[in-house]
Amino acid sequence: MYDVVLLIEQQLSKADARQVVGLHDSLEETVHYHMILPCEDAATRIETALGSIAASEVLATSAMAYSEMDLDQLQQEIQSEAQQSLNASMSFIDETGHEVTGEVTCEDPISALAAAVEAHNGQEAIILTRPHIVAEFFHLDWTSKARRKIGVPCLHLLEHENFDEQSGGGEGVYGM
Numbered sequence: 804m805y806d807v808v809l810l811i812e813q814q815l816s817k818a819d820a821r822q823v824v825g826l827h828d829s830l831e832e833t834v835h836y837h838m839i840l841p842c843e844d845a846a847t848r849i850e851t852a853l854g855s856i857a858a859s860e861v862l863a864t865s866a867m868a869y870s871e872m873d874l875d876q877l878q879q880e881i882q883s884e885a886q887q888s889l890n891a892s893m894s895f896i897d898e899t900g901h902e903v904t905g906e907v908t909c910e911d912p913i914s915a916l917a918a919a920v921e922a923h924n925g926q927e928a929i930i931l932t933r934p935h936i937v938a939e940f941f942h943l944d945w946t947s948k949a950r951r952k953i954g955v956p957c958l959h960l961l962e963h964e965n966f967d968e969q970s971g972g973g974e975g976v977y978g979m
Contacts, residue, residue, distance in 0.1 A: 805830055808925040809838045810916045810945065812932040812962065814888035819962060820895035823929060826958075836896050837923045838905035841912040842885040882907060913948045920953050927956045 809823065827834045885907045896903040908915040920928055930946045946959035 805832050805834045806923045806925045807834060807836050808916060808919045808923060808928045809836050810912055810928065810930045810949070811838060811840050811892060812945075813840075815892035815895050815931065816962070817895050817898075819931060819960075820892070820899060822960070823931070824896060824899045824901050826929075833902065835902040835904070835923075837919055837925070838889065838893055838896070838903060839912070839915050839919055840885055840889045840892070840905065840907050841915065842882055842907045842909045882909075912945055913952055916945075916949055917953050920955055925955055927958065928953060929958045929960060931960045931962055933962055 805827065807827065815823075823836070824834070889905045889907055893903045893905045906915075906919075916928060916930075919925065928949060930949060932945060944959075946957060949957045
């Protein structure tokens with residue numbers, strides 16, 4: 804069994820799934836994918852939003868000012884949305900005939916990736932994100948951090964923009 808841990812920033816497209824599994828077509832052994840989708844923390848989301856909206860005029864209100872019920876409800880909505888995206892992504896991998904498991908996590912994405920590589924005895928990690936030019940330039944992106952933290956090969960792919968569903972074609976994801 805060849806285990807690949809896949810850290811995704813958002814729901815995969817069908818083209819992303821085909822390209823990811825296509826990387827392992829030449830392997831003779833069974834490939835198992837374990838997918839991780841990070842989930843935001845509701846309190847952090849509120850503080851960030853308020854901070855960015857009011858940065859120059861008003862101080863951001865602490866998330867603690869919101870009722871516990873509001874934060875709990877928001878967190879449930881965020882996790883439900885993330886789980887739906889994960890399920891859709893897993894179904895695209897599953898449609899290719901490969902084994903896939905997955906999890907939504909609220910912990911640091913790189914810590915979750917490292918833990919999953921260890922727990923699943925991952926032979927490689929694939930990180931699939933949108934382009935993050937500034938973070939990549941300063942080596943503060945997920946892939947750069949993962950390469951410093953985990954002891955397996957780590958590949959960064961850029962997410963595909965669903966061209967194949969819209970136009971009937973498409974080239975898939977592009978590696979960096």
